[in-house]
Amino acid sequence: MLAPSAGHIGILHEHRRAVLRHAGLVGVIVLVCFGALWLTGFFDAQRLIEGGPALGQLASEMVPPDFSRWRAWVGPLVDTLAMSIAGTALAIVISLPLALLAAPNTSPNFAVSQSCRLILSALRSVPELIMGIVFVAAVGFGALPGVLALALHSTGMVGKFYAEAIEHVDPRPLEAARAAGASRFQVITHAVLPQVLPQLADITIYRWEYHFRASTVLGIVGAGGIGFELIAALRVIRYDQVSAILITILLCVVVVDSLGAWLRKQLK
Amino acid sequence: MIRTEQAEVVYPNGTRALAATSLTFAPGAFTVLLGPSGAGKSTLLRSLNGLVRLTAGKVVAEEADDLREPHALRRHRRRTGMVFQQHQLIGRATVLANVLTGRLGYHSGLRTLLPFSATEKRRALDAVARVGLIEYALRRCDQLSGGQQQRVGIARALVQEPALILADEPVASLDPATAERVLSLLHGICKADGIAAVVSLHQLEFARRFADRIVGLAKGAVVFDGSPSKLGRAETLRIYGAEPADNDEDSEEPLQLKTGTHA
Incomplete structure (x- = not known):
């Protein structure tokens, strides 16, 4: 039977700090990703909505593929x-x-x-x-x-x-x-x-x-x-x-x- | 015959691995180097074929007045076989291919790009047969046991037609029974062919049994040099600084000796 000693508590504190550090790092990475998407215009809903039909149009012109040549x-x-x-x-x-x-x-x-x-x-x-x-x-x-x-x-x-x-x-x-x-x-x-x-x-x-x-x-x-x-x-x-x-x-x-x-x- | 004249090795970090040492190794003699780890056994062995460069003094060999001269060094190395603790084979190459690398010293320049000659291959197979591995000749080396790999190492040295074989703790990584077999194979071949051997060992028992001469090293200096019969308790104490556990190849040396000599 082990009683929680001062040493154990210290280790647990250390462990919690490591977990928090990791979480912070992951948070920063996610933020950077969103920033990059925003900068490159990904959150411009207008353009994406208009782009959809254009893409559909292009795709429809692609079928059926023409292998005649x-x-x-x-x-x-x-x-x-x-x-x-x-x-x-x-x-x-x-x-x-x-x-x-x-x-x-x-x-x-x-x-x-x-x-x-x-x-x-x-x-x-x-x-x-x-x-x-x-x-x-x-x-x-x-x-x-x-x-x-x-x-x-x-x-x-x-x-x-x-x-x-x-x-x-x-x-x-x-x-x-x-x-x-x-x-x-x-x-x-x-x-x-x-x-x-x-x-x-x-x-x-x-x-x-x-x-x-x-x-x-x-x-x-x-x-x-x-x-x-x-x-x-x-x-x-x-x-x-x-x-x-x-x-x-x-x-x-x-x-x-x-x-x-x-x-x-x-x-x- | 090969001898060192006041050969000294000081490593760049200031460690003096080998104090000025003058030793002569007679043709055909089986010399065993004893000493704790860090005593300079490896350094002395490797200075005998120029793998370690002397910082003072010189090594004189039969075909080379001074190993510092590149051509002389190469002539000397091709007649000097070396057997390593970790055998140092190419794992994915066959036994035959590994043994043939022992012939490289006899080839020059562009000849290297051509395959080995039939004569050399036969010679290599002879060496492989001699160490008892002929049925494994075309097997990859990494498929062999530790003892078999060390036999390949011996065959690679043999195919050089050496006048001298240097062996750096050749049986330290093997179990006692295999160690005994590999060492007596090496000893038997050297005696039969009149090859001089300088072999570093951990096991006093093996040294007493096989050596014609024992050289004891401690802290980079020779502290004993004589026949096995002269190696008594006092001499052993001088080499190891303490009573070693005899017949225990894993015996760790006293701590104060492992730190070496920091000058």
Whole structure:
């Protein structure tokens, strides 16, 4: 039988203070969310009420979807798929060396590591849509500017994730390889990479799935693929074709994602 | 033959892990390092293959006049196998792949990017067979027991065709029966091949049984150096600062010694 002691009461007080602190924090977060919704005009009932019918009108024009031009979409779809694969391949080739130079445990020194990190953040801070516009201006319309935009923006992301995976490898096999006389390069090829390959594959496959979705958007700025067809249908106000293209893209995304999931399983 | 000349290691935080030490390790001899945690056993072992850099003095080896010279260090390391307490294998790689990393010191530059040669693979399999794991050669290392993993560690050292094997508490993470088997395997191989070994241990009983020579360390300095028969109660007291519980690999060392030597 325990009598409530002074110590227990102290602990309970401490506990109540912690609970109150948490509640206060949650309250602040909720307030900030409402503030953001208000600032962006979400509580403007008038606009929302008027928007409803307009949305309904648009939706009604979207059905039934018009698939009659499907033959014209096959080529652009293949382009989009090719863009996503080519963009991923290029991203790997640029990311891996940058990641190895950026990760503190494989980088030759602090300055190199920091400058590679800077390059990676710079690449990822430019949205691929902006890169797409720049590359369309540089090399003209088509899939090529799309691939370059995807690869370069993704290098910033993929390189960062690669570097993080490399940074967290078990250092002990690295020491064992060094003890056996392995050079810095051999430590990377035979002690670092064997540990992280499944993770690198995982990151890469996710990125490929993302590339497929992103390359449809890139078509909007003239970087080829199915996105180009989508924006063309929007421009001539053929919402029934727009919905048909969107359904087609959705189906392809499902196929690409499940292919990615299957690949990941194989590489585990 | 490898020797240290006034080898001293002071860590950046000021801890003197190894006081100026001069020791010579003869070819083919099985030397056991004894001492409480923090006595400098690991530091001494790791200075013998340059994993720890000396702050003063030097290490002289057969193929390397001075381990501070990178090429000499590499030549020395490839003939020096190392067995670690935590075996330090790549868990998701196969036994064979792990053992083959012991051959890296013999490869240079771009040769690394090509697969290991058939001869090297056969040699690696020989080493795997020698530690009794041939039926596990293509198994992932993380599927093996602790004792088996340590055998892989020994095979990785063996495939280097070493003149010297350094073992840093190779059986400290194993149960007593497995520890005994792994240590006698290591001892048997070193004796059969004439490989010199420097092995740090916790267990006095193992040291007395396997060692040709025992080096006792306390607070980074050598306090005993001689044959096992000369290691009596007084000498043990000098190494551990107290009567150790014999045959207890988990025996925690006296507290005043664990803090090390803060200069």
